Amino acid sequence: MSDVKFLYLSGYVRPKLEENKTKNWVLNGRDNSFYQYIIDRNNGSVTNAAINKSYIDLAFGRGLTARDATLKPNQWAEFVSLMKPQELKKVITDFQIFGEASLQVVKTRDRKKVSGIYHLPKQLVAPSIENEDGEIESYWYCKNWKQVYKTPPQEFSAFGSSKDDIEVYVIKPYTPGCNYFGAPDYLAGLQYAEMEEEISNFCINSIKQGLTAGYIINFPDGEGLTPEEKLDFERKVKEQLTGSTNAQKFVVSFQNKDAEITIVPFPVNEQQHKQWDFLTQESRQQIMTAHRVVSPMLFGIKDSTGFGNNADELDTAEAQLVKRVIAPKQQYIIEALQNIISLNGITLDLYFRPLTETPATPQEPQVNEKKAPPMDVAASKN
Numbered sequence: 001m002s003d004v005k006f007l008y009l010s011g012y013v014r015p016k017l018e019e020n021k022t023k024n025w026v027l028n029g030r031d032n033s034f035y036q037y038i039i040d041r042n043n044g045s046v047t048n049a050a051i052n053k054s055y056i057d058l059a060f061g062r063g064l065t066a067r068d069a070t071l072k073p074n075q076w077a078e079f080v081s082l083m084k085p086q087e088l089k090k091v092i093t094d095f096q097i098f099g100e101a102s103l104q105v106v107k108t109r110d111r112k113k114v115s116g117i118y119h120l121p122k123q124l125v126a127p128s129i130e131n132e133d134g135e136i137e138s139y140w141y142c143k144n145w146k147q148v149y150k151t152p153p154q155e156f157s158a159f160g161s162s163k164d165d166i167e168v169y170v171i172k173p174y175t176p177g178c179n180y181f182g183a184p185d186y187l188a189g190l191q192y193a194e195m196e197e198e199i200s201n202f203c204i205n206s207i208k209q210g211l212t213a214g215y216i217i218n219f220p221d222g223e224g225l226t227p228e229e230k231l232d233f234e235r236k237v238k239e240q241l242t243g244s245t246n247a248q249k250f251v252v253s254f255q256n257k258d259a260e261i262t263i264v265p266f267p268v269n270e271q272q273h274k275q276w277d278f279l280t281q282e283s284r285q286q287i288m289t290a291h292r293v294v295s296p297m298l299f300g301i302k303d304s305t306g307f308g309n310n311a312d313e314l315d316t317a318e319a320q321l322v323k324r325v326i327a328p329k330q331q332y333i334i335e336a337l338q339n340i341i342s343l344n345g346i347t348l349d350l351y352f353r354p355l356t357e358t359p360a361t362p363q364e365p366q367v368n369e370k371k372a373p374p375m376d377v378a379a380s381k382n
Contacts, residue, residue, distance in 0.1 A: 021129055024128055024129055025126045025127070025128055025129070025140045025153065026126060026127050026128070026129060026180045027126050027145065028126070028180075028181045031145045031146045032123060032124075032126055032142075032145040033145075034181075035098060035122065035123035036123065038097060038098060038184060038190065039097070039123070040197075041190050041193040041194055041197070042097055042193075044193070044194070044196075044197030044200075045193035045194070045196045045197050045283075045287065046196065046200070047193070047196060047283070047284045047287045047288065047299075047301075048186070048189070048193040048196070048287050048291075050299045050300070051186075051287070051288070051291045051293065051299055052096055052097060054299055055096050055291070055325070055326065055329075056089075056092055056093050056096050057355065058318075058321070058322060058326045058354075058355060059092050059096065059326050059329050059330055059333075059352065060088070060089050060092050060352065061352040061353045061354045061355050062352075062353035062354070063085055063352070063353055064085070064088060064337075064350060064351070064352055064353075065350070065351065065352075065353055066079075066348040066349055066350050066351070067349040067351060068348060068349050069348065072347075072348060075345075075346045075347070075348055076348060078344060078346060079341055079346055079348060082114060082115070082116055082117050082341065082344075083116070083117040083118075083337075087117065087118050087119045088119075088333075090119035091103065091119050091171070091333065092329075092333060094119070094121070094122045095171060095329060095332065095333065096184075096329065097184065098122050098123070098182065098183075098184060099172075099173070099175075099182040099183045099184035099185055099187070100122055100170060100171060100172040100173075100181065100182030100183075101119075101122055101170070101171045101333075102119075102120035102121070102122045102125045102139070102168060102169070102170050102171075103117055103118065103119065103120060103159075103168070103169040103170075103171070103336070103340070104117070104118040104119070104120045104156075104166060104167075104168060105117055105159050105166070105167045105168070105169050105340055106118070106165065106166055107164070107165045107166070107167070111163050111164070111165055112343075113343055113344045114340060114341065114343050114344055117337070117340060120141065120168065124141055124142060124143060124145070125139050125140070125141055125168065125170070126139065126140045126142070126145070126153070127139055127140075127170070127181075128140065128155070130179065130180075134179070135158075135161075136158055136170075136180070137157065137158055137161050138155050138156060138157050138158055138161075138168075139155070139156055139158060139168040139170065140153040140154065140155050140156075141153060141154045141156060141168075142154070156168045158170075159339075159340065169336060169339075169340060171332055171333065171336045173332060185290075185291075185292075186287070186290035186291045187290070189286055189287045189289065189290025190290075192282070192283040192286040192287050192290070193283070193287055195279065195283040196280070196283040196284065196287065199276060199279055199280055199283065202276070203276070284301070288301075291325075292324070292325050293321075294317050294320045294321040294324065294325070295313075295314070295317035295321070297313075297314060297317065298314065298317055298318060298321065315356065318356065322354060330351075330352050334350045334351065334352075337350060338350060
């Protein structure tokens with residue numbers, strides 16, 4: 001009598017946001033791991049990565065400037081000395097990927113003004129437990145939340161809550177039920193991003209393995225193995241031969257000693273390709289829906305909507321995308337910066353230059369335009 005075991009791919013488990021209120025800090029999942037999950041979905045899903053990259057570029061545009069920069073040249077010169085464009089681009093990147101971002105605010109020696117604003121990687125930052133009034137008074141920074149004993153977290157006061165020389169400012173839009181952490185606005189599409197990633201893994205590995213659907217492994221003299229030995233054999237098969245990275249299903253059959261070692265391939269189901277094609281299209285569509293994409297053509301994806309692919313229609317689609325999706329993100333960043341620089345008495349009317357705008361005149365300076373007169377003034381002060 002043969003002993004047959006069936007081994008299947010693991011089922012999908014949606015990640016959960018977890019709050020760990022130990023040691024006076026709150027982590028976004030175990031070891032602050034939910035951030036890494038989001039990063040992995042950005043790295044693994046081609047659609048998700050393309051949209052995030054495009055949104056970051058659209059949000060940053062051609063840099064940050066001020067409508068009243070020429071009217072307030074001293075304020076503008078001081079502002080551009082506080083934060084480099086590279087730091088701002090990192091903040092925008094975190095805000096798009098994670099739905100929140102962290103800033104390190106450095107004070108002057110007398111601690112009455114701001115001397116520098118720097119990006120702080122959000123995945124390395126965790127809030128402290130709220131006080132009785134529901135306020136977060138400090139944040140913890142750790143280079144590796146998996147090894148807090150080797151890299152002890154450092155505590156920094158929240159911006160405006162102390163007279164410390166360094167404070168942390170977190171840009172976090174309100175999210176119902178999430179007092180400690182923000183969430184990407186495409187949160188509901190993360191599972192589809194993972195689906196797209198797994199489909200990609202399946203396809204490439206299926207090609208590498210001859211486009212087979214799976215195998216039956218007949219193991220001779222299996223009846224003489226102990227239950228522990230059988231389990232150990234099954235475990236090794238699972239580790240080496242299953243999962244989307246191997247794209248196969250295996251049946252392990254323990255035969256009597258007279259049987260031979262045989263590996264029998266499963267027949268290929270012709271409908272399987274249609275199923276994967278449907279899942280590919282579905283995951284892509286749901287990712288775009290989660291991101292509130294106006295026109296897929298902006299990301300090089302053909303579709304059957306009313307938008308075409310000529311320059312005028314693409315410009316119209318981009319304008320609508322900026323107006324409905326990008327501009328609100330920019331406003332969160334601008335309001336945070338204005339809140340910080342108000343400590344220095346700076347009251348500039350900040351805005352991001354759009355990518356499609358014509359080149360600025362020398363009289364209207366930009367953060368990333370070194371030859372603009374206000375930038376020269378700022379450089380002479382440093």
